[in-house]
Amino acid sequence: MAASPDGQISLRGVTKVFPGHEGHADVHALGPVDLDVMRGELFTVVGPSGCGKSTLLDVLAGLTSVTSGHATFEGSELAGQVPDGIGAVFQQDASFFWLTVWDNVAFGLRRRGTAAREIARRVDQALAFMGLTGFAKAFPAQLSGGMRQRVCIARTLVLEPKVLLLDEPFGALDQQTRLLMGDELLRIWRETGATVVLITHALDEAAMLSDRVAVMSARPGRFIDIVTTGWPRTRDSRIVSDPRFGAITARLWEKLREESLRAMKAPETSEDGK
């Protein structure tokens, strides 16, 4: 199968098998999967816990090499190294506690040797964009979990990624904060024009935010359904009152319910905490 022309990230027959250690069997985590993430779309992956969602994200980011098949980003092979233009934010707090918010956001630019004046301009802009201007001199420990996650997003956005990968970035936050961060994510997606790939286990989040939602099977993770929501580009969390929102969530749950039951009966191996 040839890569579709619009696919910014393309997976063809991708599998990922983790070799077993000390007598344990190999773990077939993913695939085979075929996928085209389109330029500028907001694509979400939902699936039961332990289904290989995080492994998929690692493949999309180039953090891990594939066991078989091909993974490409803008036409070049993703070979276990993160290419320029891909940014990622993880569920765990990755803010640097030893740096101020400002220095956290400036970190990537400094490592790239960007000129000081340019760094200052872009960091100030990213802080303003994420509503962090008043916290520039604060250390992460002085901020709430939601604010720290904003710092991580700002640190990624300041590098102007073409693709933003988000691995359950709101998973550790309370429900209200999650909804507001969802709105925030829609705004980021609209205003930066970046492609966003979101991994989540929250169906409402997936139905509310996405252009397309992929449902993954229990391990080894495959796509069992891809739902196109048809939402307008300008949307926010109030879309939950749209009757179609209920229909989409119901369809996702219909597919996921069976897989979640299967995943629950499977031997427990967590994909978290990597």
Next chain:
Amino acid sequence: MKSTRFDFLLLLAGLMLLWQLVHWLVGPDVLSSPWATIRRAAELIATSTFRDHADATATAFGIAAVISIAGGIAIGLWLGLRRFAGDVADPILGTLYSIPKITLYPIILLIFGLGVSAKIAFGVIHGVFPIAIFTMNAVRNVAPVYHRTARVLRLTPLGAAVTIMAPAALPEILAGIRVGVALTLLGVLIGELFASTSGLGFALIRAMDVHAVTDIMAITLVLFVFAACVNALLRFVERRARHGG
């Protein structure tokens, strides 16, 4: 609730009161009063004999602390970065840390003789293991998400080590240094107590021989204040490195 300077003074006053009460209870032959002890300490500090002893202890402690810190960090980094070596060394270090090292003192005396080097060596074997263990764990326990973040930010392994892993591990390493330095002082003093010809530990044992209770208490007070100051300083540095995290 954050402790304030007032809390600290309150604690100090409470301890002084307790000390005074125990003094009344057991009598001056066993425990001198706070006031008499402080006065005696001030007198002692003014004498050149005391200062010579203090110099001897400070020198041995200073050198031992530097060796403990440098050695402990070097061992800890090496073991922390090599998983297999760390797995092998972990129980060995734990055992070495927990054995009563005083049993090794005769051997150390035979190797180094009855001088400053024996005291230094004894301080180092007390201090180096906790620093090595803390450092090894600090390196191993850097949050996995930092490793992934370093790769997403496209850092080289060296760049990641210097700009992310080192500052992330620093607070734990400093905690190890705080524990290790306290134990180094303990080791040096024990060395002086058991076999030496100079130092505050030696002065303490001499005072015990002649049952000079106020002298014993005064020397102990000086050592206590010194140890508390070193600990407070290291705690301050550690807290700065944590940035409240």
